[in-house]
Amino acid sequence: MLFNSLDFAVFLPVVFILYWFVFQKNLKLQNFLIVVASYVFYGWWDWRFLTLILFSTLVDFTIGYLLKTEERTARRKVYLWISILVNLGFLGFFKYYNFFVESFTEAFSFFGKEIQSNTLDIILPVGISFYTFQTLSYTIDVYKRKLEPTQNFIAFAAFVSFFPQLVAGPIERATNLLPQFYKKRSFDYSTAVVGLRQILWGLFKKVVIADNCATYANIIFNDHSNYDPSTLVLGALFFTFQIYGDFSGYSDIAIGTSRLFGFNLMQNFAFPYFSRDIAEFWRRWHISLSTWFRDYLYIPLGGSKGGMQMKVRNTFVIFLVSGFWHGANWTFIIWGLLNALYFLPLLLRNKNRVNTNLVAEGKWIPNLRELLQMLTTFVLTVFAWIFFRADSVSHAFDYILHLFQGNTNAASLSIPIELPYLLLFFILVEWLGRSSQFAIENLTIVPKYMRWCLYFGLILLLFLFAGQEQEFIYFQF
Known part of the structure; x- marks a missing residue:
């Protein structure tokens, strides 16, 4: 369902009226309505992919519950990696399978060896990159003990599928959005x-x-x-x-x-x-993604704590991964590399925070x-x-x-x-x-x-x- 469509022009007032005039006094019913509305909103495009959202929700809710009761570091890491591999596995299959197969084939052809490969007719689920990163923020923050794992499945399902930002962001952190589903909300004109x-x-x-x-x-x-x-x-x-x-x-x-x-x-x-400058541009463009990569990739890689060599390496990693996140095409990777090259002179002269x-x-x-x-x-x-x-x-x-x-x-x-x-x-x-x-x-x-x-x-x-x-x-x- 598109925001600029007649369908949404009907959908939004209906949900708004039910939310504030029918279920206003019951927080659980309000959250449940959001889940239902969000699944209708997403399923309007292709209902089959609702199973992906539901499965991701179930996996990460379960992982959060297991992390709450587990104190052994090794076991906690296993649970975290299950969440990462499941979420990125789905993302990798739907978004990058054909890209890797075609790139692998072209690499062999470049060296004079022809190999046969088959790509799949895969439909890319709308917004999969967005809600995947959103659910990952939950399990990572629970693992790091920055967030108390929820026992409220409806609230968590609403957080994962919240229809206004489900398919194209902002990529919300669980630490910001999830607690808002616990609190009673009142209409403010x-x-x-x-x-x-x-x-x-x-x-x-x-x-x-x-x-x-x-x-x-x-x-x-x-x-x-x-x-x-x-x-x-x-x-x-x-x-x-x-x-x-x-x-x-x-x-x-x-x-x-x-x-x-x-x-x-x-x-x-x-x-x-x-x-x-380019550093300022990236502090202002797609802020939810830039800060996600900063907190969950750049800083774990060492951030800016090491020497200049580490800073340069981490910067290039972030920009290349950002390019790759945008799509399974070498054009996006070159776009990311080009922005890294733009950023490099600022970094080398320590001018990136001016x-x-x-x-x-x-x-x-x-x-x-x-x-x-x-x-x-x-x-x-x-x-x-x-x-x-x-x-x-x-x-x-x-x-x-x-x-x-x-x-x-x-x-x-x-x-x-x-x-x-x-x-x-x-x-x-x-x-x-x-x-x-x-x-x-x-x-x-x-x-x-x-x-x-x-x-x-x-x-x-x-x-x-x-x-x-x-x-x-x-x-x-």
């Missing part, structure tokens, strides 16, 4: 208003910005050899705004929807395209130094996104070749006049709201009539300039 505001802004980012940019990014990338270099630059820029509007828009809708039900999810994006404050804090516009830093970081990011968007490594390199050496007399693409203005409006609103959790969060500081003008304006833009419906990009991850 002001919180709900902020939630609706965030949903509206998320829908604008997805439907107006991302979907419109996607149309032209797809046209250009799918036929790049027939366009001139300036059009190829536009293609890369359109994808840059598409993936941000698409993914951060999903996160906004997810977080806003959670607010309607009395839950607080972590911020997943913090205006990353206003970053002054820009931790808000850009142009307390000012309307950045100074010249900040502007140049933002433009440089943005250009590097746009270039890396070419590999992320390309269908294959050869496609990416050919795109870049035509970008720098293409025929200037080749065809250009006609872009609707309204699209640049929509992008400028989007960038302006994001810039003005960059100190908030999302761009239009703090509208209470402006007069009421201006707030309502903005609300109606955004709704009007949704109807007038909605792009061709596109599936959320991160559903495939």
